[in-house]
Ligand SMILES: Nc1nc2c(ncn2[C@@H]2O[C@H](COP(=O)(O)OP(=O)(O)OP(=O)(O)O)[C@@H](O)[C@H]2O)c(=O)[nH]1
């Protein structure tokens with residue numbers, strides 16, 4: 001029997017952009033179409049204007065504005081999605097001239113984020129970014145009552161302005177309110193990250209472009225040793241911005257080594273400044289990392305652009321000078337690409353292939369545990385708590401309970417070595 005499915009008509013839109021010889025123009029237009037789809041809309045037409053510079057007044061030159069209006073009317077389309085962020089007055093002028101709705105790239109990305117936000121933190125972050133975007137865009141002309149009155153003239157202008165001020169104040173107050181609320185949520189996140197800092201486990205962070213396969217890689221590593229319980233898995237899906245929050249999981253390997261692995265929000269070109277600002281805490285999570293794994297979809301012909309965007313965004317939020325592995329994922333989808341293979345800091349792999357994950361884990365171990373030293377510790381029973389901590393968090397190779405205390409052989413990080421210095425046994429044989 002055929003399954004009956006409810007189908008919704010998607011809103012059809014035109015995507016449009018001005019090309020003034022930007023090298024990545026084609027790529028950003030294709031991505032704009034993908035963002036449109038991610039927002040549950042459908043691209044009916046694409047319109048491009050080639051000029052030397054964009055028009056200050058209407059973004060497009062005037063002939064193009066008329067052409068857009070004609071095509072939209074002929075195809076019964078009401079919404080035009082633009083490849084750049086426009087000024088509030090450019091959007092107003094375009095809408096006034098055509099009677100159509102213009103949505104710029106920033107508003108589109110904000111909508112996608114807004115639809116995807118699940119947790120309290122992500123919801124607050126998106127709403128703040130949306131309000132900041134709206135703030136300079138509200139104007140009295142939106143409400144005809146603000147513009148016209150029996151008295152008309154200048155007296156009315158004053159009335160309109162004060163209404164505008166009032167609206168803006170309401171928005172500003174709401175932003176303050178949401179920011180305070182976010183601070184309380186941020187504090188919990190901060191406590192979590194501090195708790196992580198207190199453990200001696202190294203933190204490895206997956207970063208990279210949206211849809212590159214970060215969450216799939218995280219799940220692959222979680223599954224690596226044992227079929228991990230379903231609830232430790234993170235959400236992975238073929239959609240832009242499937243992940244908007246940071247998840248951290250402890251990975252315990254067979255040789256007793258452990259590390260923390262984090263998965264977070266992905267990047268996209270021209271990520272709106274307000275969003276970057278609002279998501280700063282989430283994005284800066286990578287700052288705590290001992291190692292970054294930049295996941296790249298190598299089967300996408302634009303992978304080089306994606307690396308550029310990722311590195312630019314990381315720099316923008318202050319994540320710099322971190323050791324990094326370039327993890328070229330989805331090698332299975334690239335004809336002729338051999339995998340898994342490692343060349344220096346680069347790995348070619350597929351997040352859905354067990355051998356690949358094994359190689360990736362090997363590379364992570366090599367990098368994060370490079371400065372670890374095999375050490376013997378003798379911890380007296382009076383310091384039992386510390387012994388328990390070592391047994392829980394360090395890479396323990398052997399343990400023995402002697403008359404003098406717990407004798408633990410472990411691979412220790414330079415920080416651990418310093419911390420447990422007084423328990424280090426240099427020559428046990430003589431004891
Ligand atoms: N064939 C193939 N598909 C993959 C591979 N890695 C990931 N995918 C698919 O790519 C899509 C995106 O994967 P995710 O892991 O959700 O990507 P992400 O980087 O977490 O994306 P965001 O959370 O949106 O930033 C999913 O449909 C995955 O099944 C791979 O190595 N090979």
Ligand SMILES: [Mg+2]
Nearest residue numbers: 214215242243
């Ligand atoms: Mg994800």
